[in-house]
Amino acid sequence: MGQQIINGLFLGSIYALFALGYTLVFGVLDILNLAHAAIFMLATFAALALVTTFHFPIFLALPAAVLFAGLVGIVLERVAFRPLRSRADSNISGLISSLAVATILEAVALEVWGPNISRFPIGTLSDARVAIPGGVVSRLQLTIIAVAVVMFLALTWLLTRTRIGREVRAVAESPRAARVLGVNVDRVIASTFFLSSALGGAAGVLFGLAFNSISPDMGRSVELKGLAVIILGGMGSMPGAVLAGFLLGLTEVFVVAHLGASWRDAVSFAGLFLILVLRPQGLLGAAGAREA
Amino acid sequence: MTERLADFYGTYQSTIGYIGLNGLLALSVYTTLSCGQLALGNAGFMAIGAYAAVLLTMEAHVPFGLSLLAGTLLPALVAVPLGLPVLRLKGVFLAIATIGFGEVVRLSLVNSEAVNGAQGIVAIPQKTSVGLIFAALALAVALLGRLKGSKWGFALEAIREDEPAARTMGIPTGAYKLSMLALGAALAGLAGALEAHFTFMVAPNGFGFDRVVDMLVFAVVGGSGVVFGPVVGAAFLTLLPEVLREVAPMVGIEPGPLRMAVDGLVLLLVILFLPNGIVSLAGVIRARRSGRRPAGGTESTR
Amino acid sequence: MTLLALDTLAKAFGGVRAVDGVSFDVKAGEVHGLIGPNGAGKTTVINLVSGLLRPDGGKIRLEGLEIQALAPHRITACGIARTFQSIRLFPDLSARDNVLVGRHLLRHPSLLARLLGLPSAAAEQREAEEAAAELLRRVGLGGRQGERGGNLSYGEQRRVEIARALASAPKLLLLDEPTAGMNPVEVEAVAELIRKVASEGHAVLLVEHNVRLVMNVCHRITVLNFGRVIAEGSPAEVGAHPDVVAAYLGHAA
Numbered sequence: 149m150g151q152q153i154i155n156g157l158f159l160g161s162i163y164a165l166f167a168l169g170y171t172l173v174f175g176v177l178d179i180l181n182l183a184h185a186a187i188f189m190l191a192t193f194a195a196l197a198l199v200t201t202f203h204f205p206i207f208l209a210l211p212a213a214v215l216f217a218g219l220v221g222i223v224l225e226r227v228a229f230r231p232l233r234s235r236a237d238s239n240i241s242g243l244i245s246s247l248a249v250a251t252i253l254e255a256v257a258l259e260v261w262g263p264n265i266s267r268f269p270i271g272t273l274s275d276a277r278v279a280i281p282g283g284v285v286s287r288l289q290l291t292i293i294a295v296a297v298v299m300f301l302a303l304t305w306l307l308t309r310t311r312i313g314r315e316v317r318a319v320a321e322s323p324r325a326a327r328v329l330g331v332n333v334d335r336v337i338a339s340t341f342f343l344s345s346a347l348g349g350a351a352g353v354l355f356g357l358a359f360n361s362i363s364p365d366m367g368r369s370v371e372l373k374g375l376a377v378i379i380l381g382g383m384g385s386m387p388g389a390v391l392a393g394f395l396l397g398l399t400e401v402f403v404v405a406h407l408g409a410s411w412r413d414a415v416s417f418a419g420l421f422l423i424l425v426l427r428p429q430g431l432l433g434a435a436g437a438r439e440a
Numbered sequence: 441m442t443e444r445l446a447d448f449y450g451t452y453q454s455t456i457g458y459i460g461l462n463g464l465l466a467l468s469v470y471t472t473l474s475c476g477q478l479a480l481g482n483a484g485f486m487a488i489g490a491y492a493a494v495l496l497t498m499e500a501h502v503p504f505g506l507s508l509l510a511g512t513l514l515p516a517l518v519a520v521p522l523g524l525p526v527l528r529l530k531g532v533f534l535a536i537a538t539i540g541f542g543e544v545v546r547l548s549l550v551n552s553e554a555v556n557g558a559q560g561i562v563a564i565p566q567k568t569s570v571g572l573i574f575a576a577l578a579l580a581v582a583l584l585g586r587l588k589g590s591k592w593g594f595a596l597e598a599i600r601e602d603e604p605a606a607r608t609m610g611i612p613t614g615a616y617k618l619s620m621l622a623l624g625a626a627l628a629g630l631a632g633a634l635e636a637h638f639t640f641m642v643a644p645n646g647f648g649f650d651r652v653v654d655m656l657v658f659a660v661v662g663g664s665g666v667v668f669g670p671v672v673g674a675a676f677l678t679l680l681p682e683v684l685r686e687v688a689p690m691v692g693i694e695p696g697p698l699r700m701a702v703d704g705l706v707l708l709l710v711i712l713f714l715p716n717g718i719v720s721l722a723g724v725i726r727a728r729r730s731g732r733r734p735a736g737g738t739e740s741t742r
Numbered sequence: 743m744t745l746l747a748l749d750t751l752a753k754a755f756g757g758v759r760a761v762d763g764v765s766f767d768v769k770a771g772e773v774h775g776l777i778g779p780n781g782a783g784k785t786t787v788i789n790l791v792s793g794l795l796r797p798d799g800g801k802i803r804l805e806g807l808e809i810q811a812l813a814p815h816r817i818t819a820c821g822i823a824r825t826f827q828s829i830r831l832f833p834d835l836s837a838r839d840n841v842l843v844g845r846h847l848l849r850h851p852s853l854l855a856r857l858l859g860l861p862s863a864a865a866e867q868r869e870a871e872e873a874a875a876e877l878l879r880r881v882g883l884g885g886r887q888g889e890r891g892g893n894l895s896y897g898e899q900r901r902v903e904i905a906r907a908l909a910s911a912p913k914l915l916l917l918d919e920p921t922a923g924m925n926p927v928e929v930e931a932v933a934e935l936i937r938k939v940a941s942e943g944h945a946v947l948l949v950e951h952n953v954r955l956v957m958n959v960c961h962r963i964t965v966l967n968f969g970r971v972i973a974e975g976s977p978a979e980v981g982a983h984p985d986v987v988a989a990y991l992g993h994a995a
Contacts, residue, residue: 174532231712240478241715259701594846601832
């Protein structure tokens with residue numbers, strides 16, 4: 149039981165990080181960024197390259213890869229979203245342009261690293277076991293949970309205590325009002341993409357370390373789950389995304405333990421579907437925002 | 441000459457068939473887009489149509505026409521109880537809810553022993569001809585084309601442009617949106633039933649998220665403002681990889697990842713520079729030549 | 743004869759009582775003005791009557807029938823049509839097609855005939871298009887039928903909106919600031935149009951800032967302030983009412 153809870157928290161922390169990035173962009177721009185999963189993947193490969201080719205220790209490679217992911221996010225915004233922003237159907241065309249970029253990024257990864265599964269070298273992160281009440285956890289799992297928690301705290305601090313954070317929230321509230329108040333909306337949106345992609349990249353590196361299985365299509369399995377998490381948490385709600393991320397992680401672990409692995413995704417999506425029909429505002433979302 | 445033509449047909453029969461199937465699928469997304477709704481449950485509807493038709497053909501041994509009919513009607517029936525709650529959602533929320541529905545359908549099939557789970561069903565008798573696919577496509581185009589400019593077509597455009605205003609014109613917007621969802625489901629189901637009897641097999645993973653994204657891409661890249669747009673988009677994007685495969689080696693592009701990148705690049709360029717899709721290309725070029733802005737711009741003509 | 747009756751209608755947004763126990767009647771065939779300072783609740787009344795908002799309390803009756811719980815399209819079917827303060831034409835449709843959409847409820851083509859391309863469907867279509875063109879001529883836009891809604895001038899758009907509302911042959915026409923942003927010549931044309939519409943038997947509920955226009959065209963006027971009725975009567979009575987003068991000059995009513 150304790151073992152399962154730890155496993156669930158561990159998986160959930162990765163989902164939560166990934167979904168936080170997703171929901172951040174959604175909250176600010178009302179669009180879904182389908183390239184988020186590709187950045188998740190690309191950051192993992194970046195960390196892998198730093199560790200294997202340049203012999204970085206993982207504790208340097210992780211922040212470097214996160215920074216890289218953030219920069220890719222800024223480029224993504226420039227190429228795929230900014231040109232479409234004034235269009236009436238920007239939420240549909242943005243979906244497609246981000247998908248196009250995702251395809252290109254995946255092609256790049258395929259070209260550079262090939263379709264096979266790559267792995268971090270043994271010993272990148274210690275997997276020594278630590279006994280806890282009710283089970284055993286690896287140091288790797290604890291490290292991942294700790295990194296995730298630090299990133300949640302850093303993001304919270306950034307959004308509530310810094311100028312750019314307040315501006316991001318102002319633009320999310322109302323882009324027009326923010327512009328009237330003198331906020332540089334372009335810069336805020338670029339920052340949002342940086343933060344979002346950095347979080348997605350962090351989730352990717354942690355995922356790569358956790359499962360040690362890195363491939364150009366690794367983002368696909370997380371992409372739809374990220375959607376499930378942001379819906380469950382209430383789209384645009386960051387505490388909701390974290391809560392729902394952990395909830396999904398725990399649910400998956402318990403479903404696998406009690407029903408079997410093949411039911412894992414079915415239960416998540418049935419839950420997602422029911423939430424949307426019964427409580428469309430999600431667990432922590434504001435009511436009324438998403439009905440016509 | 442005829443021999444070479446037959447040869448060509450033999451090689452590309454599958455591609456030609458897929459141009460038609462993808463055209464139907466693109467139209468299935470176009471139906472809901474035409475009233476401004478981004479509903480992405482069509483991979484699920486397609487799966488329902490495909491499995492229903494296959495089971496009727498293989499287990500109940502009913503005539504193929506009846507299988508097709510069931511594969512068309514069943515998804516439309518499922519769309520009604522689905523649409524009643526989810527069509528209250530707007531924009532991306534509707535999209536995600538319907539994606540969730542599609543995944544529920546796919547994963548239920550994966551977990552159903554009765555239909556052979558993730559393995560799917562194989563050795564389905566091939567009953568679909570390319571001619572039949574294009575007959576179905578022509579019928580769908582004719583049907584949707586007739587709606588354009590009619591009382592119903594104007595109501596759909598009104599809903600797309602301003603739903604609350606449309607309601608004050610006396611248009612029952614909920615009923616219209618539900619009808620278009622059901623019509624889209626029927627088209628997707630028909631395409632699924634046709635495809636299953638065209639390719640010998642069905643498997644749940646053929647009906648994943650990628651599949652519905654493809655449908656949306658066909659529709660938007662072709663141009664979702666006119667009936668022909670999605671059909672042109674489907675033909676263009678189905679042929680593109682084939683053409684690239686033929687042409688790429690000649691210009692020194694190796695097959696594989698680079699071709700995938702070109703695919704993505706073309707998609708990006710179309711969405712960035714042709715907001716009304718490929719079908720608007722001719723108009724854009726003509727406007728450039730005569731130095732005028734394309735029609736549909738916002739500037740006043742007074 | 744009373745056409746529309748509002749009975750202690752109430753609507754609050756958050757803690758603000760936008761409409762607070764409003765009652766008044768609109769009689770068949772008359773132009774009824776609804777005026778008041780900004781934020782008095784005029785547009786909220788229009789939104790409640792047209793069904794875009796649900797009242798928190800009170801009743802709305804059209805010819806004795808309660809309509810406050812009906813969906814907007816059903817209310818339109820009962821005989822109420824409206825225009826919008828912020829113009830809401832369908833910008834990509836032509837002027838004529840906008841009016842054609844307004845005619846939705848009066849059209850009864852056969853779907854089968856249309857799909858089969860039968861002459862009866864084409865005849866119905868022609869008839870509806872001719873009716874829409876006639877309405878545009880009535881509002882003085884006979885020559886602008888094919889123009890995209892979004893390309894029309896501001897005043898033209900307002901007139902197309904009126905034509906679109908008239909296309910459903912309403913018993914009651916709700917006009918929400920139909921002259922906002924117009925020059926005096928255009929305002930006079932709209933005033934003339936409102937009189938003509940009323941003389942043809944449509945009742946009009948007119949929300950308007952232009953007090954002179956209201957005084958000129960309305961048979962009766964209701965004055966709102968802070969969501970409540972503060973005066974009602976003929977233009978002369980209302981114009982002389984001390985509370986109305988105070989409300990417009992910004993003193994406490």
